Amino acid sequence: MSLPHAILTALLEKPSSGLELTRRFDKSIGFFWPATHQQIYRELGRLEASGHIRALQPSGPVRGQKKEYEVLSEGRAELARWTAEGDAPRAVREPLLLRLRAAAVVGTDGLAAELQRHLTLHRAQLDDYLEIERHDFPVEAADGENRLQHAVLRAGIGLEAFWVQWLAETIEALPSDRP
Amino acid sequence: MSLPHAILTALLEKPSSGLELTRRFDKSIGFFWPATHQQIYRELGRLEASGHIRALQPSGPVRGQKKEYEVLSEGRAELARWTAEGDAPRAVREPLLLRLRAAAVVGTDGLAAELQRHLTLHRAQLDDYLEIERHDFPVEAADGENRLQHAVLRAGIGLEAFWVQWLAETIEALPSDRP
DNA sequence: TTACCCATGTAATAAGTTACATGATTTG
DNA sequence: CAAATCATGTAACTTATTACATGGGTAA
Numbered sequence: 001m002s003l004p005h006a007i008l009t010a011l012l013e014k015p016s017s018g019l020e021l022t023r024r025f026d027k028s029i030g031f032f033w034p035a036t037h038q039q040i041y042r043e044l045g046r047l048e049a050s051g052h053i054r055a056l057q058p059s060g061p062v063r064g065q066k067k068e069y070e071v072l073s074e075g076r077a078e079l080a081r082w083t084a085e086g087d088a089p090r091a092v093r094e095p096l097l098l099r100l101r102a103a104a105v106v107g108t109d110g111l112a113a114e115l116q117r118h119l120t121l122h123r124a125q126l127d128d129y130l131e132i133e134r135h136d137f138p139v140e141a142a143d144g145e146n147r148l149q150h151a152v153l154r155a156g157i158g159l160e161a162f163w164v165q166w167l168a169e170t171i172e173a174l175p176s177d178r179p
Numbered sequence: 180m181s182l183p184h185a186i187l188t189a190l191l192e193k194p195s196s197g198l199e200l201t202r203r204f205d206k207s208i209g210f211f212w213p214a215t216h217q218q219i220y221r222e223l224g225r226l227e228a229s230g231h232i233r234a235l236q237p238s239g240p241v242r243g244q245k246k247e248y249e250v251l252s253e254g255r256a257e258l259a260r261w262t263a264e265g266d267a268p269r270a271v272r273e274p275l276l277l278r279l280r281a282a283a284v285v286g287t288d289g290l291a292a293e294l295q296r297h298l299t300l301h302r303a304q305l306d307d308y309l310e311i312e313r314h315d316f317p318v319e320a321a322d323g324e325n326r327l328q329h330a331v332l333r334a335g336i337g338l339e340a341f342w343v344q345w346l347a348e349t350i351e352a353l354p355s356d357r358p
Numbered sequence: 359t360t361a362c363c364c365a366t367g368t369a370a371t372a373a374g375t376t377a378c379a380t381g382a383t384t385t386g
Numbered sequence: 387c388a389a390a391t392c393a394t395g396t397a398a399c400t401t402a403t404t405a406c407a408t409g410g411g412t413a414a
Binding site for chain 4 (some may be wrong): 017018019036038041042044065066067
Binding site (some may be wrong): 006033034077082086090095098103104113148155163165166175 | 204266285290349352
């Protein structure tokens with residue numbers, strides 16, 4: 001039940017249409033909770049039906065017409081409630097790790113290339129995050145209003161840095177490297 | 180499509196019944212791909228139907244009777260195929276990070292306690308992993324047959340260590356800490 | 359013999375993915 | 387006006403979660 005709350009957060013930061021939300025997800029909240037435009041439209045419909053948000057232009061819902069949404073007080077209350085709520089940390093669910101376990105049984109063919117490919121991807125993502133940090137959280141304005149957003153970005157940076165390091169180590173230690 | 184391959188890997192390591200698989204998932208493969216017994220039974224049924232595995236006791240499938248499965252050569256081939264296959268790294272999807280973003284908008288009530296709770300959980304998981312490492316991968320037998328399994332465990336250790344550090348930093352920097 | 363655990367399963371729901379459909383607006 | 391793009395949606399399918407059902411064995 002996280003997607004509706006991710007959407008409420010995004011809409012509180014700035015009222016938007018479905019497609020605008022999709023774009024913003026692709027480069028912000030979606031780093032930690034990806035969603036396609038189909039999911040977002042479906043969820044916007046539900047949030048509107050439950051009175052958490054409303055469309056700004058009350059004109060007839062014509063297909064192909066942009067529809068902006070804003071959060072109502074009920075939506076804000078629901079988001080505050082959810083924010084204080086607790087849950088267990090999410091498990092990892094990374095298929096690459098399963099592939100390593102499988103490779104221990106059926107052989108490591110193709111594994112080195114796959115690890116290398118992931119390393120490249122994670123390095124690129126890490127660079128993206130660091131660029132965002134340089135741009136949005138410059139050192140001279142350290143820790144102002146947006147301490148929380150910065151903490152979230154730091155999590156992304158830390159996770160990518162971990163993967164980069166682990167992949168490099170694991171590639172190094174792979175049997176095929178030592179004939 | 181990872182669960183069937185996780186099950187094939189587990190069954191190759193050791194033929195098991197559904198409930199035994201569930202138990203083993205809870206303390207091994209399931210760290211990186213959790214599954215409930217319902218998921219596992221369903222998937223075992225599919226794998227049997229598609230000829231990848233077979234039940235050992237061919238007696239009538241009586242409800243409540245233990246049923247052991249083993250992997251057939253088709254299943255091993257399928258697992259090898261999948262292992263060499265590639266896919267994109269999984270996104271993070273951690274609701275706690277969404278809560279931080281939400282808290283930046285609706286307030287940080289309850290957030291510190293939740294971060295503290297996660298810190299405790301991640302510390303415990305890290306300790307569990309380190310204990311497993313001490314037990315299963317002692318330094319004197321460094322890097323033998325099970326280099327790959329060790330790499331997977333190292334990933335778990337690295338991820339938990341990251342969360343412990345990030346949570347400690349973030350709790351420290353939380354506004355409510357400085358009145 | 360009741361209660362508990364082992365073991366396998368069904369059903370319903372929610373969430374996520376993939377493919378496709380449709381209208382409006384801009385641009386060559 | 388044809389093609390591309392913006393924008394909103396439907397439909398079908400797969401995966402994951404939650405709750406419940408059923409039967410067998412064992413021990414208080």
